[in-house]
Amino acid sequence: MTTPNRVTIRDVARRAGVSVATVSRVLGGDYPVLAATRAKVMRAVRELDYVPNAHARNLSAARPGAIAIVVNSVAVPYYALIAQAVEEQAAQEGRLSLICTTGGDTGRELSIVQLLREQRAEAVILVGSVIVDEEYRKRMTEYAHALAAAGSRLVLCGRPPLGEGAPALVVGFDNTGGAHAVTAHLLSAGHRRILYLGLRPGHTTSDSRVAGYRSALAEYGVAADPSLEVEAEFNREAGYAAMNRRLAAGPPDFTAIFAGNDLVAAGAIQSLREHGLRVPEDMSIVGYDDVPPAQDLGLTTVHLPHDELGRAAVRLALGRMGGNPLTLGTHIVVRDSVRPLGPR
Amino acid sequence: MTTPNRVTIRDVARRAGVSVATVSRVLGGDYPVLAATRAKVMRAVRELDYVPNAHARNLSAARPGAIAIVVNSVAVPYYALIAQAVEEQAAQEGRLSLICTTGGDTGRELSIVQLLREQRAEAVILVGSVIVDEEYRKRMTEYAHALAAAGSRLVLCGRPPLGEGAPALVVGFDNTGGAHAVTAHLLSAGHRRILYLGLRPGHTTSDSRVAGYRSALAEYGVAADPSLEVEAEFNREAGYAAMNRRLAAGPPDFTAIFAGNDLVAAGAIQSLREHGLRVPEDMSIVGYDDVPPAQDLGLTTVHLPHDELGRAAVRLALGRMGGNPLTLGTHIVVRDSVRPLGPR
DNA sequence: CATTGCTCAGTAACCGGTTACTCACGTGGA
DNA sequence: TCCACGTGAGTAACCGGTTACTGAGCAATG
CATH class of the missing domain: 3.40.50.2300 (Response regulator)
Structure with missing residues (x-):
């Protein structure tokens, strides 16, 4: 308990009486392994409660990264609905998604984007309207290029397209x-x-x-x-x-x-x-x-x-969709807050 | 653009005309480095737009991990408020936090917990009420032990304490x-x-x-x-x-x-x-x-x-607080939905 | 019986950082 | 002048996985 469980793939290999390569193959993928060998490995994994280290895994082999959605605050329903939709869609695509919040603070936004670059996130979905001024445009263009250089996609939701050449996907409402x-x-x-x-x-x-x-x-x-x-x-x-x-x-x-x-x-x-x-x-x-x-x-x-936006954002983020910038249609919902006025 | 920017610490070292150790020291921490050397390194970092790889960093040196908050759905205000509070507090503590949603699906919850173990998250905050039956208790106890073995803390919010010996912190409302x-x-x-x-x-x-x-x-x-x-x-x-x-x-x-x-x-x-x-x-x-x-x-x-719960959860997660299980007080907010009835 | 080819497993290099250990060099004291 | 010492930088091992390459063993073929 005091010493964290640092069971590595080598421990598993030793216990199962096989090589690390075999363990990795059993756990990893499609490489052919004898059923008996596989069983030995699986048993060792279970007995040792082995949990592969995501960092090591990510380091050696580029794996599908996470999809990050960055919003102002999750306590604002508009953002919550979109974030929820993104999570749903990402889950359906079998991807990990994580929600980050900035509290509307540009500094925090910057450090989150930086952090997502370091994490090698596969895509960053930036949601929410903002004051669009020169400074904003410059910042976003920087993000876009930086993320693109790192192989990540940037999706802007409900924000205007950046200038020509800035590698950002855009989806929003009409x-x-x-x-x-x-x-x-x-x-x-x-x-x-x-x-x-x-x-x-x-x-x-x-x-x-x-x-x-x-x-x-x-x-x-x-x-x-x-x-x-x-x-x-x-x-x-x-x-x-x-x-x-x-x-x-x-x-x-x-x-x-x-x-x-x-x-x-x-x-x-x-x-x-x-x-x-x-x-x-x-x-x-x-x-x-x-x-x-x-x-x-x-x-x-x-x-x-909102659902549609979330779905579109994820699909854009995964490169599954063209048509950029994308504008989603809206419709009126009539309830009970408008009273007809007689024509004067 | 087509080739992702794979600038490594060695590229920076080469460009700055120093060793990788020096680069790492400049970026990393408190090791003494001549001002001139530091400047050379920083310039190279800027020129190459070097972004350290979080996975590699995490692999070689154990760093403070992320704080994860797992909720049902962020579109439910109760969860949204708590998640928001956790994010705020985590940000104040200088920690990365991420929100994950399960959609109420036990299977998804399991794979999220597994994933967080793999990510070596520092703490997992599980929020939300549930049907507490034998199966649930068993599952949670498993999580608790698994996370503890990996060196992570488990915090349960608004859920009953687990049995004796299960290493889970608990905070909830009265x-x-x-x-x-x-x-x-x-x-x-x-x-x-x-x-x-x-x-x-x-x-x-x-x-x-x-x-x-x-x-x-x-x-x-x-x-x-x-x-x-x-x-x-x-x-x-x-x-x-x-x-x-x-x-x-x-x-x-x-x-x-x-x-x-x-x-x-x-x-x-x-x-x-x-x-x-x-x-x-x-x-x-x-x-x-x-x-x-x-x-x-x-x-x-x-x-x-909700704010207090979020704060408490983070502080428990970081081991900054004792007093477990913790119950937070509530109070009535009188608005306009109750009408006095005359005594009969 | 020798050769070819296929299946499955092992060895070791590598991913990109950190850091223990080593060392060169300049300075001050004996 | 020689030596001890402090400072700043370099070398290389290591974190924990993946996978290219190598090779053992065995069946099928000539």
Whole structure:
């Protein structure tokens, strides 16, 4: 107990009365070994409780590496669903996958990527939207080249493609299309003053949702009103705080809300409730992502095929799929948070 | 690009005009090296973009291993919160941690544990409640011994301690206490017919919550009624289905519900809503865990210190803490799902 | 009976690091 | 001037596997 079990392949070989090569062959693979010999080896393995050392194995022979998925936080449903889907798919492919979290910290992200390079991970799946600036682009391009040089694939999920030549695969959701559709849903219900809650300039996910929102407005001939686009990070607290501020400033000058994602919607709904406004009677609201809170809130939202994304990411990571960059379609899920307005 | 970058320490040594030992020393540690030599080496490392091979490193010198956390599914908030807490704490301790998921499949759990043994993980944190039977006990005891023999620690979270001598550390929540408290909360609000939704014989978490429920009833002199204890797995769908069945059988013969966890409560609330029963006006309900759906539902529930559990698990895993088995306290979070009943 | 060819097992080199041991060299004291 | 000593660097063994190469033993063939 005090001395860790350091049973090596040589111990097994000695016990079984064979050579290390034979043991390795019995354990390893397809090399022909007499049934009797195999039995002797297996018995020795069992008796000694031999566990091959993955590091040694990996060192001598390049084996399929792990698939790593790097997310912000596993406590955010959006990431959790994707991570789960990746794990499922990887398991189906018989691969080890591991989830790493950065907490949104660039420094931690860097050290995780470095660590995955050292581990010779086969693929790194980076998930999540980010502020895309020059510094980001530079960092990602570095990752991409470094990982490619080490023989690993880099898959970006829900992030814009890198520049030409950067060896990164990309898969994401159709944010603009979904945002357009859900905004149109509000418009066709008669809403004309729709608050977009979740502005984040430079943040690609938000930017493309705003784009869909604006294009839908334009399509219905509604002039965009900048005062109806308010900033909020994509979490519950930000939605709550932003809505509180807006309602504190006076009675709402809008009849519906398009929240940047479901968490923002959840926060906004709490704020509305605390201000005595009911959903959907007094205020319509839609979200985005279709993550767990949406169902409990009866929130009309845009469903994202998280499973599909996870599957695609793994298959891209394993080089089983072309078609890059890949955009996955979305669809509206109508629940109970939108109330039709009579035409004025 | 086609040939993976196989820059080794010898390449670096050659380029820097020094020996491999010197390179290793510059990179590795505290051995004295002339500043000029160090500079030469660092430059060569940079120029060649050398990345040390973690496997080789691990093979020659035993280094601190990874901390692995094994959960059912990261898409279940309870697990996600704990996993997140473990990751945070591990990061603070400067350790690599990785999350693995089993999907509740015993076979997959086994192969993950095996794989972690092969990887020489430093510690394995197994989270989540399970059906504890003879087979389970045997399996866990095997894991415990195997991991211990390999020099790894095994930490069980939210599971009962193994038998004497099995080298496993244990930390969990006070389920009986929390269940007692939250049931007492309902009782003191005047409720006498309280449905327990989430019976799962043999399932330790549920069993201890039932125990708390019953002891609170006894304390208030209310006779336990077996027809008020109904089975349901600990997820949303089960809660929904069980409640549907119950309501289909006739009008409710209870005034309050104690759901086995918040997900069950969420499902039950949906069912109630669909049957035209409002919370809390027509039906009081409490949950357990205080995971995200609870806040959105305004659910009175029992808060579990997930963060604390994660921290404790890591510290136990690193041998930084005694006091085993460790039970963490809980407290009620009162929201808006319980309505006082006048004394009859 | 000699030769060829096939099956199965062993020997030893190698994967890419770390580190015990050895040694060259410059300095200060006798 | 000679020797002891401290400093910084090199050589080579080793970690625990895999596998190319070699070879023993035996059946089939000529």
